[in-house]
Amino acid sequence: MSRLTPRALAAAIASTLVLSLAATSSARAEGTLRIAQQFGVVYLLLNVAQDQQLIEKEGKKHGVDVKVEWKQLSGGAAVNDALLSGAVDIAGAGVGPLLTIWDRTAGRQNVKGVASLGSFPYYLVSTNPKVKTIADLTEKDRIGLPAVTVSVQARILQYAAAKQWGDKEFARLDKFTQTLPHPDAAAAVIAGGTEINGHFGNPPYQDQELAGNPNAHIILNSYDVLGGPSSATVLYATEKFRAENPKTYRAFTGALAEAAKYASANPEGAADAYIRVSKSKVDRDLLLKIFKNPEVRFSVEPQNTLGLAQFLHRVGAIKKKPASWRDYFFDDPVITKGG
Structure with missing residues (x-):
């Protein structure tokens, strides 16, 4: 068995160190989650998840400690730029920005929807x-x-x-x-x-x-x-983030589904969570009126988005023609149906 020269031994040690650092970096990636949201109660499910630390709790169920960073932006263009630049992992914006980025990243980052944030009339x-x-x-x-x-x-x-x-x-x-x-x-x-x-x-x-x-x-x-109640605001991510962070991703979608159940069953508690997280001075009675509106639906499953998607293709705003909402949403156990 030949012995390593000092130079070869140093190179081997350096190589081992690089691999060790890479492994550490990879381990750190799973468990880090940066979320971009905008303004309004349409982001209520995120507010509830933040207030009750639902993502962190779900992460522990999947064996990962999730550190969540919340970023406030305005406008789908700014949110899309943040997602593609790697500044955020989960983007919150309207269906319009989702369809735009889904169309433009096909074959590259492959951005798709993660979940709906519910249906509200705008x-x-x-x-x-x-x-x-x-x-x-x-x-x-x-x-x-x-x-x-x-x-x-x-x-x-x-x-x-x-x-x-x-x-x-x-x-x-x-x-x-x-x-x-x-x-x-x-x-x-x-x-x-x-x-x-x-x-x-x-x-x-x-x-x-x-x-x-x-x-x-x-x-x-x-x-x-x-043509009826529709999911106007959604969450989306790159294929790479979803593939490389399966536990974090599952923790996030699980937490979001839990937040939807909570908001549906407890509008009073949801209103308090919104006020605490957003530090808003909005009238609480006004919030409750919004949350109890029969046209409002808290659900992670997208509703009635395909018509807008096909319209955007028809007028040339997007090149790809979606045949189903599943074309621009990832498959996930918490989303069993949609539209």
């Missing part, structure tokens, strides 16, 4: 008394929404325009929209006197607007456009 609110429907919008109107052209609100508005004037006119109302975080848009609508006289938002902002400005009224309901 209202396009206007303070212009002359505007009763989207057909009445003019150059005098400015609509705040999270991201021009790509947010789920922007996509639903395009879908509504296509239904009103035909597919070739789907972008007809884009020129009236402006990128603005929900809190800022809501403040402008409630205060009045600014160029922002409309907001395509989500709860609780849309509800605060309707309660806070006597001129505020609904000119479009997302459910009317999408």
Whole structure:
């Protein structure tokens, strides 16, 4: 048996050290979870999971200590950039941004949906008394929404325009929209006197607007456009993260399903969790009214998303044509059905 020279021995030790560090790095990867969320009670399931440390509890069931980092962003474009840059592991945004990134990462990062965050009606609110429907919008109107052209609100508005004037006119109302975080848009609508006289938002902002400005009224309901209750806000991730972190991923989806059960059975507790986590000064009674709305559904299973997806393909916004919601969602034991 030949003996190693000092140089060969040093190289062997260095190689062993590198492999050891790589193994340590890999071990650290499983158990780290960075989640990007935005504004509004549509992220309630994440708020409940954070408040009750459900992800950490589920992680222990799967034999992993999960460290969760929560990041607040605004707009699907910013969320998608964060996901693709590796700054976050789980992205929270609308179905529109999910479909965009699913289409553009096919064959590369292969981003797909992880779960729904429930179904909420989204209202396009206007303070212009002359505007009763989207057909009445003019150059005098400015609509705040999270991201021009790509947010789920922007996509639903395009879908509504296509239904009103035909597919070739789907972008007809884009020129009236402006990128603005929900809190800022809501403040402008409630205060009045600014160029922002409309907001395509989500709860609780849309509800605060309707309660806070006597001129505020609904000119479009997302459910009317999408054909019924629909999952507008979802969570998604890269194929790589899911494959390399199976225990963390399962802990996350399990925790999310638990949060959905809790919110459905205990709206009072869910309202308190939202207020604690978001540090919001929103009226608790208003929250309870939203949560108890029969049109609101807390579920991790996507609902009624395919129509919007196929519309986006039809007008060329995405290249791939989905035949089913399963094309753009990962398979997971907690999601047994969808749409």
